[in-house]
Amino acid sequence: MPSEISAMLERIERDNARFLRLQFTDLLGMPKNVAIPAKQAEKALTGGIGFDGSSIEGFVRIEESDMVLKPDLSTYALLPWRPRENGVARFICDVCTPDGKPFEGDPRYVLRRAMDDAARDGYVFNTGPELEFFLFRMIDGGPTTLFQDVGGYFDLAPTDLAEDLRREIIIALTEMGFEIEASHHEVAESQHEIDFKYSDALHTADNVITFKFAVKTMALMRGLHASFMAKPIYGINGSGMHTNCSLEKDGANAFYDPDAPLQLSETCMHFVGGLLRHARAVTRVANPTINSYKRLVPGYEAPCYVSWSASNRSALVRIPAPRGNSTRAEFRSPDPTCNPYLAFTAMLAAGMEGVRKGIEPPTDVHKNIYHMTAAERDHNGIETLPGDLYAAHQALLADDLICTALGPHVVDALTSVAQAEWESYRAAVHPWELERYLATY
Structure with a gap:
């Protein structure tokens, strides 16, 4: 043995x-x-x-x-x-x-295969996701969308009644080997975020699955329902999984160059270029549900437009301020309903094509894109992300690079899921339709 x-x-x-x-x-x-x-x-x-x-x-x-x-x-x-x-x-x-x-x-194998491909060029792909989630009340053993607290961004007890639960979750995750970096109340009522340290993408994807399982289990033990649904309530912020990512080579951060503009290396810029070029196809796996696209709308800090910026949070890719070993690109579209193994695979494949082909990103956008007119966006060459699951899946099928990275088995299975979900959604009569039309017609 x-x-x-x-x-x-x-x-x-x-x-x-x-x-x-x-x-x-x-x-x-x-x-x-x-x-x-x-x-x-x-x-x-x-x-x-x-x-x-x-x-x-x-x-x-x-x-x-x-x-x-x-x-x-x-x-x-x-x-x-x-x-x-x-x-x-x-x-x-x-x-x-x-x-x-x-x-x-096996989604884990799909990601490992993509990471092995990047390793042939000497790169390790690191990711650090920020998962948001809601805590809702349970009634008669079933989940509701009733708020558990009325706290806001960075609030604390007694306004934030989930402070004790967050602490218990952090203690449990730490015992399981997580290195927790921060936890806080998020913008919406009953919305929370716990951040853990970045690692190689495979380890991080494992941690995302463990994190969601632990949060849901420990919330249920307190009689609460933890939901990672992208947009459970209309009119307030949805939940994202902003994913910080970088490439490491020879033990050093390959995105950092102290002598380059913004101290961002050519590798970083080309990775961002590849990520933006394939962003519409990546959306299918980063935002995999019908509901995901209710989050990707203007006005709620979620990206809708294919763009990048060193500071602008309305951009799809943002470059946070820290430099040196902390240099990274933040991909802001994923939500926590995604399969992290597949989402990281698609991101890595897109970025590595940018690195290998020297794809330059478009000019960075400093202006709030939500405030631009359609003509201004067209003038600046800013594309829009797919507006629904059907459009996103069509973008995936049209992208040979991302389909190859995922493999035909996964793409065929995703196609079956998307078709079934879309047909069920398209044929259903929704409460909005009844409110809109029942009394009028």
């Missing part, structure tokens, strides 16, 4: 973990798991655990359903909200076919 596996088995026993959750993620970014008793740990860590993938969204058809979960030993963590006696631990797993090959529909 390899020494790493032997050491892990000893750690599981030392932690008094009696059950193991083998966690993976479906195409929609939903965490799934198979629970096994700790006595099966050696089998799981050496040969993997088989499961039926035919019922997992975006995986495989019934006739090719056999899959194997192979735990990533580096992702082991105890679940802090479970009792320490007869504890529960989890591993994040890679999904493989029975012959041991990576499954092309």
